[in-house]
Amino acid sequence: MNLKNIKQPFLEIFPGDFSKNPIQRNTPKILFSTIDPVGFDDPKLIIFNQKLSEEIGLGKYNDNDLDFLVGNHLPENIKTYATAYAGHQFGNWAGQLGDGRAIIAGEIQNTEGQKTEIQWKGAGATPYSRHADGRAVLRSSVREYLMSEAMYYLGIPTTRGLSLSFTGENVVRDIMYSGNPEVEKGAVVVRTAESFLRFGHFELMSAQKEIDTLKKLADYTIKNYFPEIISEGQQKYKDFFQSVCTKTADLMVDWFRVGFVHGVMNTDNMSILGLTIDYGPFSMMDGYDLNFTPNTTDLPGRRYAFGKQGQISQWNLWQLANALFALIKDEKFLEDTLNSYGTYFWKAHDEMLCRKFGFDELKNNDEEFFTNWQGLMQELELDYTLFFNLLEKIDSVSDVKTEFQKISYTILEETKLRKTEDFLKQYQLRLKNNTFSREESISLMKKTNPKFLLRNYLLFECIEEINEGKTEMLNKLTKALENPYEEIYPEFSVKRPSNYDDISGCSMLSCSS
Ligand code: AMP
Ligand code: MG
Secondary structure, rough: OOOOOOOOOOHHHOOOOOOOOOOOOOOOOOEEEEEOOOOOOOOOOEEEEHHHHHOOOOOOHHHHHHHHHHHOOOOOOOEEEOOOOOOEOOEEEEEEEOOOOOOEEEEOOOOOEEEEEEEEEEOOOOOOOOOOOOEEEHHHHHHHHHHHHHHHHOOOOOOOEEEEEEEEEEEEOOOOOOOOOOOEEEEEEEEEOOOOOEEEHHHHHHHHHHHHHHHHHHHHHHHHHOOOOOOOOOHHHHHHHHHHHHHHHHHHHHHHOOOOOOOOOHHHHHHHOEOOOOOOOOOOOOOOOOOOOOOOHHHHOOOOOHHHHHHHHHHHHHHHHHHHHHHHHOHHHHHHHHHHHHHHHHHHHHHHHHHOOHHHHOOOHHHHHHHHHHHHHHHOOOOOHHHHHHHHHHHOOOOOHHHHHHHHEOOOOHHHHHHHHHHHHHHHHHHHHHOHHHHHHHHHHHHHHOOOOHHHHHHHHHHHHHHHOOOOHHHHHHHHOOOOOOOOOOOOOOOOHHEEEEEEEEEEEEEOO
């Protein structure tokens, strides 16, 4: 890999602590602290993303690159660092947080001038580790690496995975917080993004009344990542906020399209660029359920349930609005922008649903159609993804009842089956309202509805295998996730097998990572 060109503009622009002091502490008024990765004696590469490496300008993998991928070898003259941010967690102000197990190497540029930040996750503690060890376990690292790649190939903005390696070290985690800690294998993921900046970075500077740095941070973000903004003064920050709102809403609509539930939508896990970031107790939704949350910590309030993600993103944007107030200084503008967020989101959401059904455009009665459909999905516990796959081929299905039973997580007795018939009649009627031909409609559905979903039980199986030193599942999943709109392995096009229903890590997960 070509590591010579890693640059670190962040360190030159913003106030930071260059002491490399690893002691966990509050670091007021600054945005980063330099820190070295701990280094590991016996690392082993599990997977390297050659395509991504070439795309971002790092080039081909050489044998000694593993030392860089686990943080043992650092290119000359680079100062690795962790950034400070704050955040609202589960609706409450949490104060300073920061990169607790992420360390940034810097930024690389490809031949087209595109810049990409590179960071290790799990390479050791930082000043922001808050009594934790800064390590990551294999389980959470496999999930992050594969899911971020799956999202990328689904066409959804996301951070990406460059590599996944064993550290050779064991890590102790109490997975279900039940007082039964277990030893797990440690791992490091190298992940990349155009930028890892979060709402929380802005919140931290605003909370500390560091308005100069807040302004610098907004200017830096706009200049580098929002080049389309050319206005000046307060208007510039208004345009910035408006753009973050649009990107965030678009991301939420994409999550709804494929059934992604993030699980921990705290403001520190919200990317300022509208990327999917920080893959923890996420899940792709199997059975359709607006109340589904994969995160055990979230069960009491279901704040981060599938159906709430639009609303919660708006709440998070309110916190960002508060943080940017010192620059925008216009309450009415912020309120209006946030209020129109809901309108924009729901319109985009409903238009997305239209595409899933193969409708050419949103029509007046569609809201009612969608509500009925949601009722059907919820009551019959139908698999979200398989439902649309079935709908696409419904014209040629001989035994509709059997097909619906195959995609339901409950027993469909006669009354329920009749509801599917009623729904299909409504659907056929609605299709008649299309200016599209049936072929055009199906082709739109094929582009919108994935055939392959990286479900938690598949990740679970893959993790078990890697733990035992096998990589067959990893290779298969990698191939499947790179082609999510095709059916490469028919065995993956089935609902979650019932033996996985109650296994932790298959439908429910904790934040432990
Ligand atoms: P998360 O819930 O994963 O978004 O993490 C919230 C905060 O805890 C962030 O500041 C993380 O960097 C930090 N954190 C989570 N896990 C660890 C860990 N194993 N070691 C150090 N910091 C962690
Ligand atoms: Mg996080």
